[in-house]
Structure formats: structure tokens, C-alpha cells
Amino acid sequence: QVQLVESGGGLVQAGGSLRLSCAASGSIFRVNSMGWYRQAPGKQRELVAIMATGISTMYADSVKGRFTISRDNAQNTIYLQMNSLKPEDTAVYYCNVVEYGMSYWGKGTLVTVSS
Numbered sequence: 001q002v003q004l005v006e007s008g009g010g011l012v013q014a015g016g017s018l019r020l021s022c023a024a025s026g027s028i029f030r031v032n033s034m035g036w037y038r039q040a041p042g043k044q045r046e047l048v049a050i051m052a053t054g055i056s057t058m059y060a061d062s063v064k065g066r067f068t069i070s071r072d073n074a075q076n077t078i079y080l081q082m083n084s085l086k087p088e089d090t091a092v093y094y095c096n097v098v099e100y101g102m103s104y105w106g107k108g109t110l111v112t113v114s115s
Contacts, residue, residue, distance in 0.1 A: 001025075001026075001102075001104070002024055002025060002026050002028075002031075002097050002099055002102075002104040003024070003025035003026075003104070004022050004023070004024055004025075004095045004096075004097060004104055004105065004106035005022070005023045005106055005107070006020060006021065006022050006093065006094065006095050006106040006107070006108060006109040007020070007021050007022075007023070007109055008020040008021050008109060009092075009093060009109030009110045009111045009112075010110075010111070010112070011112045011113075011114065012085055012111070012112070012113055012114070013113070013114050014085060014086055014087055014113055014114065014115050015084060015085065016085050016113075017081070017082060017083045017084075017085065018082045018085065018111060019079060019080070019081050019082070020036065020079065020080040020082065020093055020095075020109060020111075021077055021078070021079055022034075022036075022077060022078040022079070022080075022095030022106060023075075023076065023077050024076040024077065024078070024097060025076075026076065027073075027076060028071065028073060028076050028077075028078065028097065030099070031097050031098060031099045032052065032053055032098045032099060032100070032101075033050055033051065033052035033053065033096075033097070033098045034050070034051050034052075034069075034071065034078050034095070034096065034097045034098075035047060035048070035049060035050030035051065035052075035069070035095075035096050036048040036049050036050075036069060036078075036080045036093055036094070036095060036096070037093070037094045037096055038089075038091035038092065038093045038094065038111075039091055039092050039094070039108075040088075040090060040091040040092075041091075043091075045094070046060065047060055048060050048063055048067060048080070048093070049063065049067055049068075049069035049080060050069070051069055051071065052098075057069060062088070063082075063089075066082065066083050066084045066085075067080060067081065067082050067083070068080070068081040068083075069081075078095055078097075080093065082111070085111075085113045086113060087113045087114065087115045088113075089111060089113050090111060090112050090113050091110075091111060092108040092109065092110050092111075093108060093109050093110075093111055094106055094107075094108045
């Protein structure tokens, strides 16, 4: 079983940057996929970025060129570097890992972008 803890959220002005981290309790070396999702108030949770076996890396169109997902296997940590932030990026950001068909979620970290 994998436990995930996100950190790095906060309040930032439009145009600024944040780096989110997701620390996993176990090894992430062999997971099938890992990704970041977000949920804005009153909206459904949506995919932001994902790294998966066989499909490399994918990004939502709204964040392409601004966000970068990465992993550090030695630290069992997943990152999301967010640049050129916009007010519409305001949401709770969740980390997700899929391992052996089981999907694990963190509790989320709030990102607020002021205009």
C-alpha cells in the first residue's frame, strides 16, 4: 500500500511559480503511473499531468508549457513545477499513484493564485 502526502501549496500572485511535492511512503520505482490532478471549487477533479508506463508524460492543454511533472525515485517523491501561474489554476492539487491496479490519493494541497 502507498501513502501519499502533498506539500508546497500556498498563495501566489499571477505570473508566479510554485513547486508541489508528493512524498510516497513506499518505493515509486515500479508504479504503473503517477500524476497530479486538481479540483477547483464547484468543478470536477481534472487531470493536470501524468507519467505512465508506455505513454511517457501527458499534460492538460491548459497547463502545457507552464507545468512540469517529474520524479525522484531515490527520494520516492513526485514533483509538479508550476510556472506562469494564472488565477484559473486555483484549486486543490492531488497526487495520484497507480500500482498493481490500485489507485492511491493524497489529501491534497491548496494552490491559490491571486490576480
